[in-house]
Amino acid sequence: MEIVIRSAVAFIILLIITRASGRGTLGELSAFDLLVFITMGDLIQQGITQNDTSLVGGLLAVGTMAALAVGFGYINTKWPNKVGSKIIGFPIVVINRGQVVSEALRRERISSGELLVALRQSGYLQVEDIEMGVLEPNGKFSFFSKEDLRS
Numbered sequence: 053m054e055i056v057i058r059s060a061v062a063f064i065i066l067l068i069i070t071r072a073s074g075r076g077t078l079g080e081l082s083a084f085d086l087l088v089f090i091t092m093g094d095l096i097q098q099g100i101t102q103n104d105t106s107l108v109g110g111l112l113a114v115g116t117m118a119a120l121a122v123g124f125g126y127i128n129t130k131w132p133n134k135v136g137s138k139i140i141g142f143p144i145v146v147i148n149r150g151q152v153v154s155e156a157l158r159r160e161r162i163s164s165g166e167l168l169v170a171l172r173q174s175g176y177l178q179v180e181d182i183e184m185g186v187l188e189p190n191g192k193f194s195f196f197s198k199e200d201l202r203s
Contacts, residue, residue, distance in 0.1 A: 055109055058100045059116035066096065067124075067139070140189050147185030147195070160187060171195060 069092070100113045127135050146156045146167060157167060167185070170193040176182060186194045 055101060055104065055112045056116045058102075059113045060120060062096045062100050063117050063120045066092065142189060143194075144187045145184060146187050146193070147179055147182045149184075150180040150182060152179055156187070162187070167193070 097113070101109050104110075124139050128140050144156050144160060146153050146160075146162070152164060152167065154164075157164065168179075171177075171179065171182070171185070174193065174195045176195055176197065179185075181197050182195050183198045184196045186196075188194055
């Protein structure tokens with residue numbers, strides 16, 4: 053039972069850390085971000101299972117985390133506005149009427165350079181061409197040009 057409790061606590065802490073790290077890190081993992089997340093997983097595993105290297109202990113830890121992931125997914129679909137937006141997040145406007153919303157970028161820890169890269173990868177050259185740019189909960193960007201919104 054101790055493994056289940058430690059797994060649940062670790063899951064919640066990792067969820068909080070992932071949300072606090074900002075959505076930019078979720079969309080495109082850099083080599084550094086990937087290394088940090090893999091290392092975090094390994095370090096947490098040691099705290100969850102302690103000296104229990106048995107198959108049952110490992111399966112119990114993984115099963116607990118999987119059950120929590122499914123549970124949070126269910127909560128997100130059942131109460132998306134009340135609880136889901138706090139767990140999964142919500143879209144954030146980063147470009148409004150051709151102007152970068154600097155406060156939103158700062159809050160999500162995204163540089164203007166990263167925004168411009170995403171803009172170019174979506175086929176746009178200038179921020180001024182964008183009516184609205186949105187940072188989605190999964191860390192990806194959605195851009196809508198003035199022409200897109202007219203159609």
